Amino acid sequence: MNTPVIGMIVPPAAGEVPPEAYGLFPxxxxxxxxxxxxxxxxMNDYSSAVRRVRELARALKEEDGxxxxxxxxTSLSFFRGGTFNDELVExxxxxxxxxxxxxxxxxxxxxxxxxxxxxAVGTAYSNEVNDCLVRFLEQSGFEIAALSGMGIVGVDDVLxxxxxxxxxxxxxxxxxxxxxxxxVLISCGxxxxxxxxxxxxTDLGVPVIASSTAGVWRAAQLLGLSAESPALGALGRVPxxxxxxxx
Numbered sequence: 157m158n159t160p161v162i163g164m165i166v167p168p169a170a171g172e173v174p175p176e177a178y179g180l181f182p183x184x185x186x187x188x189x190x191x192x193x194x195x196x197x198x199m200n201d202y203s204s205a206v207r208r209v210r211e212l213a214r215a216l217k218e219e220d221g222x223x224x225x226x227x228x229x230t231s232l233s234f235f236r237g238g239t240f241n242d243e244l245v246e247x248x249x250x251x252x253x254x255x256x257x258x259x260x261x262x263x264x265x266x267x268x269x270x271x272x273x274x275x276a277v278g279t280a281y282s283n284e285v286n287d288c289l290v291r292f293l294e295q296s297g298f299e300i301a302a303l304s305g306m307g308i309v310g311v312d313d314v315l316x317x318x319x320x321x322x323x324x325x326x327x328x329x330x331x332x333x334x335x336x337x338x339x340v341l342i343s344c345g346x347x348x349x350x351x352x353x354x355x356x357x358t359d360l361g362v363p364v365i366a367s368s369t370a371g372v373w374r375a376a377q378l379l380g381l382s383a384e385s386p387a388l389g390a391l392g393r394v395p396x397x398x399x400x401x402x403x
Contacts (some may be wrong), residue, residue: 161223168346223379237291273298
């Protein structure tokens with residue numbers, strides 16, 4: 157039996173498979189990645205980078221054997237709102253005939269899967285990008301109880317953020333929320349996330365959804381694969397059929 161292949165379109169030029177992919181699923185799935193060469197998390201760079209989505213989706217299918225495709229950049233897919241995010245999915249599907257999704261869809265679906273509505277949000281982004289994220293989340297039906305961004309613009313700078321810094325960010329936004337929250341969201345696919353559920357879920361008492369791990373989780377589900385993994389915490393315990401009833 158052939159190993160299923162998930163294709164990933166990632167922001168950095170190097171086009172490397174994110175560590176969360178094999179960290180969550182070390183066996184049973186093969187991952188392939190192609191890079192958009194995004195330099196900055198800024199509007200002009202987003203617009204230039206997304207023009208290559210069609211080309212990279214086709215290459216992932218024809219050259220790497222992908223059977224499903226995910227655009228693994230959260231802000232790349234939400235920066236023009238939900239309609240544009242949907243258009244990106246349609247472009248990838250039309251070009252390849254394969255099931256496709258985006259990281260923005262993945263965080264939305266992850267939050268829905270754990271029953272979250274009122275959320276605290278930590279990001280790597282500038283205020284301008286945070287405003288776009290808030291619009292996307294509110295359009296998707298979520299209430300933002302607190303939000304804090306790290307103000308990072310350079311893609312290479314995101315990759316230098318340590319796991320401990322991300323843990324502190326998650327704890328800070330949870331503590332800043334007034335009243336109860338249903339989940340913490342960490343948004344930006346470049347932020348390390350394999351440690352987050354162990355580091356925060358028990359202490360905070362709510363699920364923690366992160367871009368990079370949710371992106372891999374949802375991509376696996378596109379092929380009907382089991383998306384259970386201890387590193388996903390509460391998200392990894394959600395039955396697949398439960399999510400299908402919500403979306």
